[in-house]
Amino acid sequence: MEVASVDARRTPRLAVLVAAVVALVAGMAPLATPPAEAWPFDSFCSNQQGGPPYDGFLSHEQVIQRLHQIARSSQGTVAVEAAGTTTGGREIHVARVGHGDTVMLVQSEIHGNEKHGTTALLNLLATLGNNSKASREIREAITFVAIPMLNADGGAVPRRQNVMSWAQIQARHPQLAGVPANPGAWYHNNNLGGMDLNRDFNPDLDYEPVAADLPGNSAGVGFYLSPESRTVRDVYRSLEQEFGRVDIFVDLHNQAACYGNGLPDLVEIDAPSPAAGTYDAAGANFGPEADAVGIRGDIVLVDGGGPNPTEGCGALSDFPAGAIALIDRGTCPFTQKVANAQAAGAVAVVIANNTAATPTTMGGTDASITIPAVQITQAAGQTIRAGLPATGRVADNPDSDFYTPLSISARFIDDPAAHGDWPNFDYDASRRVNVAVFDALQRGNSPFGKVTLYPQNTNLPGTALGSFALRGSAVILFETSGQTQQLGQKRMGMLVKQVEVGVRGIVDAAADGSLHEIDPGRYDQIPLRVSAPIG
Structure with missing residues (x-):
């Protein structure tokens, strides 16, 4: 992956x-x-x-040998048979x-x-x-x-994809003869001459490739182009x-x-704020990391001017020195937001994500940043904002x-x-x-x-x-x-x-x-x- x-x-x-x-x-x-x-x-x-x-990993020949050994040792309790072959002619075995x-x-x-x-x-x-x-x-x-x-076939390389050129696909599926190799199917790599088999499936087990359906995309179904995926389909x-x-x-x-x-960090909001609680947070590739003791202060939503003032992309207005800055993600780089907060006297920065996705480590490089910055979920950001004014802490997550x-x-x-x-x-x-x-x-x-x-x-x-x-x-x-x-x-x-x-x-x-x-x-x-x- x-x-x-x-x-x-x-x-x-x-x-x-x-x-x-x-x-x-x-x-x-x-x-x-x-x-x-x-x-x-x-x-x-x-x-x-x-x-x-x-x-130390098993070859195809060793896998087949061991399957038959298991069948013999079990006295037939485990049944083994070939269910298909790969593009390269290697047998695909099924055990039951x-x-x-x-x-x-x-x-x-x-x-x-x-x-x-x-x-x-x-x-x-x-x-x-x-x-x-x-x-x-x-x-x-x-x-x-x-x-x-x-x-x-891919295992013998070893690589992710199978080994199957676009010409071999067309030979197996003559109805695709007029489809050019580029783009072909979106999950087939022409340079490598193989496809990601784990994109070649379709819930319709009777589906056969249709030229008009190609190349497709990741949000759609696959086309059962490979003998490997078709073997799994047949077994299923x-x-x-x-x-x-x-x-x-x-x-x-x-x-x-x-x-x-x-997540490696946390944000704590103190009672009596309605947002009181602990929120998991991701860290950043820049600035220092918060320690287990953490940094305490008032939690203050920033005003950086412009059309989206809470994104902190400009110089902060009326920000109290010694506070923890709450900033929305969006528009400008993480490092710019944190640098603006540091210049206004913030001791730490909490950035609320702007999508429902899980926060990830914030990228960027700025050697001048000397305060920790963490990222919380969009939902956590909304909860904390609704619970202001509040005090809290940014710290390492011991769990x-x-x-x-x-x-x-x-x-x-x-x-x-x-x-x-x-x-x-x-x-x-x-x-x-x-x-x-x-x-x-x-x-x-x-x-x-x-x-x-x-x-x-x-x-x-x-x-x-x-x-x-x-x-x-x-x-x-x-x-x-x-x-x-x-x-x-x-x-x-x-x-x-x-x-x-x-x-x-x-x-x-x-x-x-x-x-x-x-x-x-x-x-x-x-x-x-x-x-x-x-x-």
Whole structure:
């Protein structure tokens, strides 16, 4: 996924978490992986390219070998078959275990440089296929279907995209013969000769590419151009035909290495103001960082003149020295706003966002700025403004933790009606599945607890998650921190185990019926993913 915007000044504050987690279930041991490690919060974090070696990750040949090994060891309890081939002719295998009424489809490595989920998925298949009492009970309740390493061609590079030129697309779909390579389909990269497979899906499982629909855009559906996405579609459709619905769909990804859990700063408003309370805040790449003690003062809404005086883009009028400036985002750079407040005698600056989006680290450079600046949500800004006059404090947030090893999400569709009539769309079901994963990763003395929500302004109906959510599946995105080229093999055991434990949380909750008892509103209490430090 995208590289984080970062606060280069910030340093991690937490000690290393506890050591590795024990095996999921007694019985047949999962496939061998390096020992799990605690997430090293106090270590160097970087989104720079780490490079090889990659030989600790499984090749396509090793995945196929292990799938058949699992099938043999389970004495047929786990069934394995080839369901399709990639553009390069590599077989795409599907494994199935269990015969319960609840259907769960899990795929990994739709992006070729996102590999931890493949090993985790193989380990889960081995566990679910063993002869333990727990696994037998799960198989009675669940039909678990896995597609490990969907993008085997991209995985061999490794890179995000598959390997498929526009000419190869046209050869497979002659009706597109007159469509030029540029623009072609919006998610196909002509320079690389491949596409982002996770934009090639459509909720209409009978859809065939139509020249007039191309190139499309990110707010629309995909076109099923690739043999990889069409294989997933065929597996999904066959399960629908057999069971009526695919109850749960899980997509295992990786994101950039450096994201944080919880916004790093806070703004406190004192009683008796109606706005009294604590508001999470993002920091800035310029000026000093507020410490845990913080800076106190009157909270004063600025007047910088001009058509938008509360944006603080001009010299401030009648601002009391020693106060904390409340400024609206917009029009001029962050550094200009903060410099104007500092010149008027402000001891700190609170900038209220001008959209509903989560605040992110404020960019800019100005060595002359010597006061801390933080950004709060638009809603928090409106509440604080309505509660003036007030006093308060800007400080470091002691409850924020860096780094998060996993982000999850249930949200891929803004408005189901924008894509047709999809009466089975069930956002609450998706939220329950996400909460089940969150809960599983909090249990005991777990090193995986700092789970966050992937950005919630995502609207991607052309993803497998978006398309299958429209059809009625409860969906969840796993974004394990660190893509292949970033972390390489570092912390592989911990990151693989994290995925195993999370997916197993869904399996257990679905098998024992507790999934339906989860309050979907708890999803919104999971901390949002934020930018984390590099340095």
